[in-house]
Amino acid sequence: MKNKSTLLALILAAAASTNSVWADEKPFSIAIHGGAGTITKAKLTPQQQQAYRDKLTEAVNAGYKVLEKGGDSVVAIQAAINVMENSPLFNAGVGAVYTYDGAHEMDASIMDGKTMNAGAVSGVKHIKNPINLADAVMNQSPHVMLSGAGAEEFALTQGFTLVPANHFDTESRYKQLQDAKVKLRKAESELKAKSPDYQASLNGVPQIDYLDLDYKFGTVGAVALDKKGNLAAGTSTGGMTAKRFGRIGDSPVIGAGTYAENGVCAVSATGHGEYFIRYHVAGDICAKVKYQQKSIIQAADEVINQRLITAGGTGGVIAIDQRGNIATPFNTEGMYRATRKNGEPADVMIWRGR
Amino acid sequence: MKNKSTLLALILAAAASTNSVWADEKPFSIAIHGGAGTITKAKLTPQQQQAYRDKLTEAVNAGYKVLEKGGDSVVAIQAAINVMENSPLFNAGVGAVYTYDGAHEMDASIMDGKTMNAGAVSGVKHIKNPINLADAVMNQSPHVMLSGAGAEEFALTQGFTLVPANHFDTESRYKQLQDAKVKLRKAESELKAKSPDYQASLNGVPQIDYLDLDYKFGTVGAVALDKKGNLAAGTSTGGMTAKRFGRIGDSPVIGAGTYAENGVCAVSATGHGEYFIRYHVAGDICAKVKYQQKSIIQAADEVINQRLITAGGTGGVIAIDQRGNIATPFNTEGMYRATRKNGEPADVMIWRGR
Numbered sequence: 093m094k095n096k097s098t099l100l101a102l103i104l105a106a107a108a109s110t111n112s113v114w115a116d117e118k119p120f121s122i123a124i125h126g127g128a129g130t131i132t133k134a135k136l137t138p139q140q141q142q143a144y145r146d147k148l149t150e151a152v153n154a155g156y157k158v159l160e161k162g163g164d165s166v167v168a169i170q171a172a173i174n175v176m177e178n179s180p181l182f183n184a185g186v187g188a189v190y191t192y193d194g195a196h197e198m199d200a201s202i203m204d205g206k207t208m209n210a211g212a213v214s215g216v217k218h219i220k221n222p223i224n225l226a227d228a229v230m231n232q233s234p235h236v237m238l239s240g241a242g243a244e245e246f247a248l249t250q251g252f253t254l255v256p257a258n259h260f261d262t263e264s265r266y267k268q269l270q271d272a273k274v275k276l277r278k279a280e281s282e283l284k285a286k287s288p289d290y291q292a293s294l295n296g297v298p299q300i301d302y303l304d305l306d307y308k309f310g311t312v313g314a315v316a317l318d319k320k321g322n323l324a325a326g327t328s329t330g331g332m333t334a335k336r337f338g339r340i341g342d343s344p345v346i347g348a349g350t351y352a353e354n355g356v357c358a359v360s361a362t363g364h365g366e367y368f369i370r371y372h373v374a375g376d377i378c379a380k381v382k383y384q385q386k387s388i389i390q391a392a393d394e395v396i397n398q399r400l401i402t403a404g405g406t407g408g409v410i411a412i413d414q415r416g417n418i419a420t421p422f423n424t425e426g427m428y429r430a431t432r433k434n435g436e437p438a439d440v441m442i443w444r445g446r
Numbered sequence: 447m448k449n450k451s452t453l454l455a456l457i458l459a460a461a462a463s464t465n466s467v468w469a470d471e472k473p474f475s476i477a478i479h480g481g482a483g484t485i486t487k488a489k490l491t492p493q494q495q496q497a498y499r500d501k502l503t504e505a506v507n508a509g510y511k512v513l514e515k516g517g518d519s520v521v522a523i524q525a526a527i528n529v530m531e532n533s534p535l536f537n538a539g540v541g542a543v544y545t546y547d548g549a550h551e552m553d554a555s556i557m558d559g560k561t562m563n564a565g566a567v568s569g570v571k572h573i574k575n576p577i578n579l580a581d582a583v584m585n586q587s588p589h590v591m592l593s594g595a596g597a598e599e600f601a602l603t604q605g606f607t608l609v610p611a612n613h614f615d616t617e618s619r620y621k622q623l624q625d626a627k628v629k630l631r632k633a634e635s636e637l638k639a640k641s642p643d644y645q646a647s648l649n650g651v652p653q654i655d656y657l658d659l660d661y662k663f664g665t666v667g668a669v670a671l672d673k674k675g676n677l678a679a680g681t682s683t684g685g686m687t688a689k690r691f692g693r694i695g696d697s698p699v700i701g702a703g704t705y706a707e708n709g710v711c712a713v714s715a716t717g718h719g720e721y722f723i724r725y726h727v728a729g730d731i732c733a734k735v736k737y738q739q740k741s742i743i744q745a746a747d748e749v750i751n752q753r754l755i756t757a758g759g760t761g762g763v764i765a766i767d768q769r770g771n772i773a774t775p776f777n778t779e780g781m782y783r784a785t786r787k788n789g790e791p792a793d794v795m796i797w798r799g800r
Binding site for chain 2: 369
């Protein structure tokens with residue numbers, strides 16, 4: 093009898109708890125990433141690890157708070173991304189990497205799954221929070237994608253304050269640029285020695301493909317499902333260290349680095365952007381969910397851990413579906429990331445085993 | 447008896463003819479477009495109609511010739527696109543429209559279905575044939591997408607000769623810009639009169655959405671299947687008349703304006719680019735073919751004539767599948783286009799009824 097009544101009490105308690113989360117409130121959740129790469133445990137001191145975990149927690153909670161109050165997913169993802177853009181730990185906003193010529197050229201995009209509206213900026217140099225400018229492009233212009241000085245002219249019409257380029261100067265990123273240039277020169281010399289013809293055809297084009305993976309990563313992003321059932325995705329980046337020629341990566345490309353469609357899924361990517369554009373990764377994951385009825389876990393896994401690996405593309409994504417399920421696959425050693433579902437604490441991870 | 451032997455002779459002749467086309471030679475075909483829009487019959491004089499039909503015939507034949515000789519589909523589509531880029535009839539290359547500030551900013555992209563490699567340029571001002579620069583980005587750089595002055599710096603490293611900006615000046619396009627500006631000012635005044643708040647929020651941003659459709663169109667593109675079974679797609683454009691703020695349309699966006707994947711399909715789009723980016727049109731058509739086993743005709747029709755119409759997006763695509771089947775749906779009054787399959791003459795069309 094005692095056992096039976098205990099069981100009953102447990103069942104009632106479970107039902108009450110389920111009720112408070114699932115019946116009174118619609119599910120909502122958020123996932124964020126701060127870049128994927130060859131993040132080995134040996135590379136990070138315990139202090140650095142903690143700094144990343146703290147900032148990821150702060151970012152995911154900033155977005156979660158918006159969702160909890162009933163706010164829109166497009167607002168929540170910006171709140172989360174802003175925290176990372178304002179931290180030098182990530183390759184976005186203040187921590188943006190240097191271009192070959194010693195500048196900072198940032199890309200960002202955002203998509204609202206409810207309206208299928210989207211906004212993107214590429215190559216902006218004086219915008220503190222590029223994700224917010226992408227949002228202004230989405231809501232205040234008839235365009236989806238604005239670039240370079242033109243995007244900053246648009247920013248001025250929208251009341252944005254431009255910041256000086258040195259706002260984005262950090263010593264660690266500057267050192268990365270110097271390291272990258274040394275490696276690029278070495279790679280070029282080796283190529284030249286091996287094959288003068290090949291070198292002639294390259295004609296001084298830096299082969300960033302020969303750089304370590306870590307020079308390509310650090311992009312930040314967020315995806316969220318709000319209580320109204322609306323999905324959103326956003327991505328912000330400084331791009332590749334030592335990039336040249338006005339290179340645009342996947343982050344501002346809708347369907348590649350960012351995609352959101354209500355009823356299907358929302359995705360934000362980080363990795364070797366050229367592969368994410370060619371395999372239109374964000375759009376392909378959602379197409380598998382939509383047309384093949386695959387789960388978000390399976391769809392994201394197939395693209396990141398099968399298709400991209402076969403192609404040689406490294407990186408990862410965060411993805412969320414209409415029920416708030418989250419997938420965070422990556423084919424690199426680590427990916428800075430955090431998730432938080434309604435009523436649960438934040439889950440912060442760097443490696444496969446947390 | 448006589449009937450029987452006649453029948454036999456017919457069967458043998460048919461077999462011989464089928465044999466020469468289908469057994470000795472692999473199927474190959476090409477499709478091109480020169481833009482979609484409100485092309486009413488009243489708008490074109492018989493002479494203008496003929497000029498378009500002649501140039502489309504020249505372009506499709508230029509590509510066909512490459513395929514017939516066993517050349518690569520990526521070469522064939524460039525041959526076809528170059529003809530249109532070198533004609534003032536189309537909004538690409540020499541006929542590129544004017545930006546709001548009186549410049550020409552051209553976008554182009556190309557994708558090789560065999561390697562899934564891709565190249566794109568945006569906002570170039572001094573490149574005679576932007577599709578060829580996109581090809582150089584694909585083959586001679588580690589990047590997929592280069593923009594603005596950086597893309598032209600890359601062009602110089604590859605031996606391209608820059609042409610002066612006035613190479614792209616044409617009187618008819620200049621008149622279009624003046625017309626567009628008058629209409630934009632009128633639309634802005636009307637908005638201001640209706641709602642001062644709304645105008646304040648726009649803060650002088652020209653609402654190109656209020657322009658006639660024809661200011662948005664004229665992009666050129668080509669898709670092809672070569673004898674080796676390789677698919678390719680390419681797109682080249684001057685963008686929208688009176689565009690501002692470094693606006694990038696769908697043409698240089700892989701997965702939106704251009705996409706090619708062997709075994710699946712190749713697509714080039716033309717239309718109101720913002721919608722083609724948001725609905726990642728080229729990638730979505732191929733996803734329907736790949737994941738839902740839909741025919742190229744059905745997949746392209748569903749996206750252009752159902753999904754885009756519901757969304758309010760106008761334009762069209764040319765699409766080709768692995769067997770050389772071609773679809774050319776558009777939801778506007780007309781789309782300049784031509785197709786040619788192996789052993790057949792060119793088929794040149796402007797409206798639904800040719």
